[in-house]
Amino acid sequence: MHTEPGHTTPHVNTHITADLIHGALDLEHTPHGLLPHRLPARARAQCADPQLAAAESQPSGVRLVLRTRATSVELDALPTKRVYVGAPPRPDGVYDLLVDGRLTARSTVTGVGNTLTIDMTAGTATHEPGPPGTLRFTGLPDRMKTIEIWLPHNETTELVALRTDAPVEPVTARDLGRKVWLHHGSSISHGSDAASPTTTWPALAASLGDVELINLGLAGGALLDPFTARAMRDTPADLISVKIGINLVNTDLMRLRAFGPAVHGFLDTIREGHPAAPLLLVSPLYCPMHEDTPGPTALDLSPIGAGEPRFQPMGDPAERATGKLTLNVIREELSRIVKQRSADDPNLHHLDGRALYGESDFAELPLPDQLHPDAATHRRIGERFAELAFTAPEPLFPNREPDSRRTGED
Structure with missing residues (x-):
């Protein structure tokens, strides 16, 4: 070659x-x-x-x-x-x-x-x-x-x-015998410091799960924007996942009062186009600097010349009392929302992001810039997501035939 x-x-x-x-x-x-x-x-x-x-x-x-x-x-x-x-x-x-x-x-x-x-x-x-x-x-x-x-x-x-x-x-997804997986997330889903396009964690998970990936991982852009929800609503897909949290803390974009209704609205919009597709809501991966400290996040410019950019939190843990978001606050709220909605939406599921990358993983594979995973960590996250979502005995994304009405195929 x-x-x-x-x-x-x-x-x-x-x-x-x-x-x-x-x-x-x-x-x-x-x-x-x-x-x-x-x-x-x-x-x-x-x-x-x-x-x-x-x-x-x-x-x-x-x-x-x-x-x-x-x-x-x-x-x-x-x-x-x-x-x-x-x-x-x-x-x-x-x-x-x-x-x-x-x-x-x-x-x-x-x-x-x-x-x-x-x-x-x-x-x-x-x-x-x-x-x-x-x-x-x-x-x-x-x-x-x-x-x-x-x-x-x-x-x-x-x-x-x-x-x-x-x-x-x-070649179509049907020609390849694959279901279509539509995923939305932050820079981590976008690929951050992955080695290549097929080694981002969503691409690895899609390969291991033998599904057709549409990756709406948007660096800095997982902000519950209504236009992103509408894009997902209108995109043919069999399996859908939304990984939300870290960008909302990074940007200090909203408070808890706005966050819950925004999540409901995002999910409602997706369900307008995909009323019965398996829909997985994924909470943030482990990130020590924002577990209990709100944003915003700032880039420490001092070491950039040495090739070692690092991020740092600018919030105060005491600000949680005023409704500022941390990763733990977001995880608790996402879990609560899925429990609330699941009675009427049995195809809605929740995955704690720490099952993909948790405290013990950070000890072994720390985030080089305190925020983004490196290539080895992308592989670990992709393998774990594939196992939990696609290949486990009771996968979060069950093996089912694509709905021709949603894939746009006859």
Whole structure:
């Protein structure tokens, strides 16, 4: 298997269309090609937050999926690479290529693309355009197979052109025999410090559970926004999960009085489109600095030059008495809400996030920046979620046939 630049002979040009792209809710036509979005245009128009705009345009869980006999594949892509003033260079976004579900090659697009330079101290960002680059995958098996090219989970990517040495055809979730799992969460679900797009914890869990992932993990964006709930309501899915909590503490966005009704409203909206689908509400993972200390969360800028950014809590534990949220407060409220609703909604389930990553896990695999898991921790979380949700004797997501009315298939 070769992924480095070199002579290849792909001669079939395939127009990249929506039926070749899995995991995106919208595709924007740009002067260069297609920009996958993980929130629809209507949702994007309802929020001017640049953090959300950046997160939803980073294609975590988005991949090209095709059936072909091709042994050589070329993909022209235009990345937007982020550079933080005063910080070490970020690694290039990683592309994972799977053949019939098995990781076969991994590559990057280097030395090309747009550059977004961010000065966190000044609060400014400048954009410098650049050219697209080409990924080349050669030496693929000479037989009919399913190829998946997973786009970088943390790097905005425009798809420019696709070339192969044999014709390609689209593949659906039904073709793959998979149920569709729709998940929403924070930067941890987005991928934070995972090694590659197929090693974020949701991608790992989806692979182990043999389900089709739509990942609405949005860095800094799991804030019970109504437009996100409506996007989930309108997205065909068989299994749904919502992991909520850490961003609400990070941003110090709301108090307990607003939190409970907002959770109810979020779930009510999802249920308008998915009245009977298994729906799993996941509380926060263990995070010592916010277990009993409210937000907001601040980035300690002093060690960034040494390559060791760390986050710190800015709240006071005494502020819980005024309704400020901590992770323990949120866990208690989510548990209470599920118990209250489950009498009328037997397909609503609750999972304490500490079952995925708890105090003993932190002792073994601490959060490097006090907030985000590293690559090894992503694997642990993904494996545990897959076991609890998909493969346990009594899984949280029971094995059932997809509802054709919700998948949009006949």
